Amino acid sequence: MLTIKEYKKVESLEEAWELNQKRSSRLIGGMMWQKMSKGNCAVAIDLSGLGLDQIREDADQFEIGCMVTLRALEQHQGLLSYTDGAVKEALRHIVGVQFRNTATVGGSIYGKYGFSDVLTLFLAMDTYVELYRAGTVPLPEFAAKDYGRDVLVRICVKKHPGRFVYQSVRNTQTDFPVLTCAAARLPGQPFLAVFGARPGRAVRLFDDNGILGEQITEEAAREFGKYAAGRIKTGGNMRGSKEYRTHLVRVLSERAALSLADGRENRNDCHS
Amino acid sequence: MTVTVELNSRKVTRNIEPDMLLIDFVRAEGCYSVKRGCETSNCGLCTVFLDGLPVLSCSVLAARADNRKVTTLEGLLEEAKEFGAFLADEGAEQCGFCNPGFLMNAIALFREKPEPTEQEIREYLAGNLCRCSGYEGQLRAILKFLEWKKERGHK
Ligand SMILES: Cc1cc2nc3c(=O)[nH]c(=O)nc-3n(C[C@H](O)[C@H](O)[C@H](O)COP(=O)(O)OP(=O)(O)OC[C@H]3O[C@@H](n4cnc5c(N)ncnc54)[C@H](O)[C@@H]3O)c2cc1C
Ligand code: FES
Ligand code: FES
Numbered sequence A: 001m002l003t004i005k006e007y008k009k010v011e012s013l014e015e016a017w018e019l020n021q022k023r024s025s026r027l028i029g030g031m032m033w034q035k036m037s038k039g040n041c042a043v044a045i046d047l048s049g050l051g052l053d054q055i056r057e058d059a060d061q062f063e064i065g066c067m068v069t070l071r072a073l074e075q076h077q078g079l080l081s082y083t084d085g086a087v088k089e090a091l092r093h094i095v096g097v098q099f100r101n102t103a104t105v106g107g108s109i110y111g112k113y114g115f116s117d118v119l120t121l122f123l124a125m126d127t128y129v130e131l132y133r134a135g136t137v138p139l140p141e142f143a144a145k146d147y148g149r150d151v152l153v154r155i156c157v158k159k160h161p162g163r164f165v166y167q168s169v170r171n172t173q174t175d176f177p178v179l180t181c182a183a184a185r186l187p188g189q190p191f192l193a194v195f196g197a198r199p200g201r202a203v204r205l206f207d208d209n210g211i212l213g214e215q216i217t218e219e220a221a222r223e224f225g226k227y228a229a230g231r232i233k234t235g236g237n238m239r240g241s242k243e244y245r246t247h248l249v250r251v252l253s254e255r256a257a258l259s260l261a262d263g264r265e266n267r268n269d270c271h272s
Numbered sequence B: 001m002t003v004t005v006e007l008n009s010r011k012v013t014r015n016i017e018p019d020m021l022l023i024d025f026v027r028a029e030g031c032y033s034v035k036r037g038c039e040t041s042n043c044g045l046c047t048v049f050l051d052g053l054p055v056l057s058c059s060v061l062a063a064r065a066d067n068r069k070v071t072t073l074e075g076l077l078e079e080a081k082e083f084g085a086f087l088a089d090e091g092a093e094q095c096g097f098c099n100p101g102f103l104m105n106a107i108a109l110f111r112e113k114p115e116p117t118e119q120e121i122r123e124y125l126a127g128n129l130c131r132c133s134g135y136e137g138q139l140r141a142i143l144k145f146l147e148w149k150k151e152r153g154h155k
Helices: A013-020 A070-075 A077-082 A086-091 A105-111 A117-123 A139-144 A218-231 A242-259 B022-028 B073-089 B099-112 B118-124 B136-154
Strands: A002-009 A025-028 A039-046 A055-057 A061-065 A126-131 A135-138 A152-158 A163-169 A179-185 A192-196 A203-206 B002-007 B010-015 B047-050 B053-056 B069-071
Touching: A013 A025, A013 A039, A055 A077, A061 A077, A061 A105, A070 A077, A070 A086, A070 A105, A077 A086, A086 A117, A086 A163, A086 A179, A105 A117, A105 A152, A117 A139, A117 A163, A117 A179, A117 A192, A126 A139, A135 A139, A163 A242, A179 A242, A192 A218, A192 A242, A218 A242, B002 B022, B022 B047, B047 B099, B053 B099, B073 B099, B073 B136, B099 B118, B099 B136, B118 B136
Parallel strands: A002 A039, A025 A039, B002 B069
Antiparallel strands: A055 A061, A061 A152, A126 A135, A126 A152, A163 A179, A179 A192, A192 A203, B002 B010, B047 B053, B047 B069
């Protein structure tokens, strides 16, 4: 268990950032992941007094504070309708309602966990991460680089008239996923598929060669599945072998492409 | 550090260690319905309400409950009794260890969604594990309880 010497509910982001520069300090999101860790923490920095538990929506974007819980995210009507249910489909399998009432968006994104449904989901959207010191960076850049001991203030999702789908495979309900797959059809960019729990951190794959074309057919979707299986690096762990994961990449990307074909029903299962 | 928590409608001010977990805080106040199962946020046995929302007290710091409302099964006895009778009638439990956490989360479900579908029930209670049963008895109990409440409401 993590031992904590001092608990500090900060009054500003500057205070949080300063306290966090010491290696012995820790920022506290929902604490769900850190609770599982061992070690000594000199100062636990609580961000819950800064009003960062709000989701703001306007015509162009969603601003999601770092302390927004996963449950609040999955219940947000604006996000649900923008993603056609993909946000709910991504989050509803994570442990249970009680867990998601505490786990935060900030802790989930900052953690960059390989298994993360949350990271997979937001990588499919036009997402930016606002860091207190480093400023605003696109999520793919944030996921790829180390931003040290900065504070994640909020994430921002730019709205585009597009469509999203989310799928994951689990061996049992509420377990970590064996593979996650989010996909997006957005104007001005090729079809995008994101794969997480490979078991490594989520990565993006664009249909740069135009395999899917303008009108996605069953045959094109099948070809895209093969292409993705050849391109996405997978590995094995206790939840599934490398071969099984690669098979899943093929199947899920084919299904994702088909479900985003014009005139098709989105496969986000939470609708059923 | 000092915290003030409204625990089951009673204001409690205590000096606590910064790393004290909420489960230990409420148990120290005599709320023994709140139990340790997995301690890894997986089983739902330690469920309490924090400002009305179900959370896992094994993974929440007591410090986070400062100036907030915490409710345990001890504070919901009347509400739990009605539904508990249906669980018993359906033989939904064997050892009963999962019962307090299950009751808490079922009450949270009834408050949030008074008329849930079967799929919504299964999904809401997915974080409450039971090692003895196959969940069918619990599901029957919930459906019959909701039916009874509906009928009672019509009378
Ligand atoms: C048993 C279990 C099962 C899980 N299953 C899944 C699953 O199936 N799918 C899934 O996607 N996720 C899963 N998760 C992960 C979970 O969804 C959260 O992502 C995780 O708990 C981190 O969120 P948190 O709020 O608890 O963060 P914390 O544990 O509080 O923090 C995590 C890390 O982020 C840092 N941090 C927190 N907030 C900030 C901030 N604002 N700025 C900078 N750094 C910050 C902390 O210092 C820490 O290093 C699981 C976690 C557990 C414990
Ligand atoms: S003891 Fe808290 S979830 Fe199992
Ligand atoms: S009845 Fe024994 S754990 Fe549920």
